[in-house]
Amino acid sequence: MDIYQADKTLVCTSRVPGLKQTSLRILRNKMGNKVVATDPVGVREGNWVFTASGSAARFAAGDFEVLTDLTIAGIIDNWDESAG
Amino acid sequence: MDIYQADKTLVCTSRVPGLKQTSLRILRNKMGNKVVATDPVGVREGNWVFTASGSAARFAAGDFEVLTDLTIAGIIDNWDESAG
Amino acid sequence: MDIYQADKTLVCTSRVPGLKQTSLRILRNKMGNKVVATDPVGVREGNWVFTASGSAARFAAGDFEVLTDLTIAGIIDNWDESAG
Amino acid sequence: MDIYQADKTLVCTSRVPGLKQTSLRILRNKMGNKVVATDPVGVREGNWVFTASGSAARFAAGDFEVLTDLTIAGIIDNWDESAG
Amino acid sequence: MDIYQADKTLVCTSRVPGLKQTSLRILRNKMGNKVVATDPVGVREGNWVFTASGSAARFAAGDFEVLTDLTIAGIIDNWDESAG
Structure with a gap:
């Protein structure tokens, strides 16, 4: 399981039906690369997840x-x- | 889920039957690397997906x-x- | 789906039974890294797949x-x- | 299967129910990148796994x-x- | 499927029961990175697999x-x- 810092919520008006009403969150790893994840936990921007x-x-x-x-x-x- | 920018439609006359009649789209990440994806959404060139x-x-x-x-x-x- | 250029056929006399009689092809990405894939399409060396x-x-x-x-x-x- | 060195136990008070009561361990590869894994073996900090x-x-x-x-x-x- | 060179057998006295009595082999890619694989084929150190x-x-x-x-x-x- 990978480690990321939560960034903003993803704004996305057009998506496949299979994603349903899930909350989508942009995550950023320590190299600054961004990915999108579903969020069943309810994180806040800045949280490490x-x-x-x-x-x-x-x-x-x-x-x-x-x-x-x-x-x-x-x-x-x-x-x-940074303590890593 | 990864983030890409839509590039051109893939032109491919010879493919495995299992891909059926799906629309294939070339995507490009911010490093310029290209991949191929099926497109059930109907994106246009330049869209970020x-x-x-x-x-x-x-x-x-x-x-x-x-x-x-x-x-x-x-x-x-x-x-x-670039705002990343 | 990733993009590769077909290289030579893989010569392999010892393999697991589960691969059956499939044709194995060496592929090379644009960085020159090589992988092995099964080939149900019948590609020729030099094809982009x-x-x-x-x-x-x-x-x-x-x-x-x-x-x-x-x-x-x-x-x-x-x-x-190169047009990428 | 990848090779890592065990780091500290992960402290995580908010997690999805599906992880149950599993022990979570931070692992570090030789490049220093960290990931999180479930630990059914019971490793100690410093073990290579x-x-x-x-x-x-x-x-x-x-x-x-x-x-x-x-x-x-x-x-x-x-x-x-280092002997690698 | 990826290409590796067989290195030594992995010595591992503590492992999950699910691995059973399988033979474990250390593999090394051309960059020198090491991974662990199960070996049903019976390779020897130095084989390319x-x-x-x-x-x-x-x-x-x-x-x-x-x-x-x-x-x-x-x-x-x-x-x-090297011929790659």
Whole structure:
């Protein structure tokens, strides 16, 4: 499971029906690369999170039918990336 | 889910039957690398999109039998890559 | 789906039974990295192709029982990599 | 399966229910990149381990319902990364 | 499927039960990065091999219940990496 920092909510008016009403969040890794994940946890911008990918992402979304390949699995407490 | 900018439609006269009549689109990430995705959304060249990969791609294609590993899941509104 | 240029046929006398009698082809991406894919399309050296990976590769091989993780899904017409 | 060195236990008070009561461990590869894995083996900080990813991670977690995409599969004895 | 050169056998006294009695082999790609794979073929140190990943790895291991994400699928004859 990978580690990202939550960025803004994704604004997306046109999407496939399979994503349903899920909340979509932009995440940023420490290299600055951005990805999009479904968010069943309810994170806030700036939170450090870890994610489940692949088929686990659909399970983690709380609804196996949600067509995602990346889901936020939890918020990491007191993460200090620079301490790595 | 990854973020790409839509490039041209892929011209491909010889392909496996499992891809059926799906529309294929070339996508380009911000590093300039290109991939091919099925497009159930109907994007236009220049649109910024996010994609579902793996088994979710087959679901997202709207037909689980379509043999893709990458499907456009939605168009991102007002994406400013450089603002990243 | 990723884009590769077909290289030589893979010569391999010892392989797992699950690969059956499939044709194996070496592919090379634009960085020069090489991978091996099953080829149900019948490509020729020098063709530019796109591939399906993961579980889709097994379906695309035309036989779900073939133990591959990468299958050539089609030949791209008139691909000009340098035009990217 | 990839090779990592075990780092600290992950402190995470908010996570998806699907992770249940699994132990979460931060792992670090030789480049210093960090990931999060479920730990059914019981490793100690500093151990070198190898991991199963994808759907195998759920099986390896000892409970297919655990929503992980990376699980520690074993501890490597006498690993000398620098000897590589 | 990726191309690696077989390195030493992995010595691992503590591992998850799901790996059963499979032989584990360290592989090294041409960049020198190391991974661990199950070996149903019986390779020798120095052989060049190609691997199946993901769910195909479990099938290729000859026992779908083996919890691996990478399995050696065959030995490549007369591979000359430098000729790439």
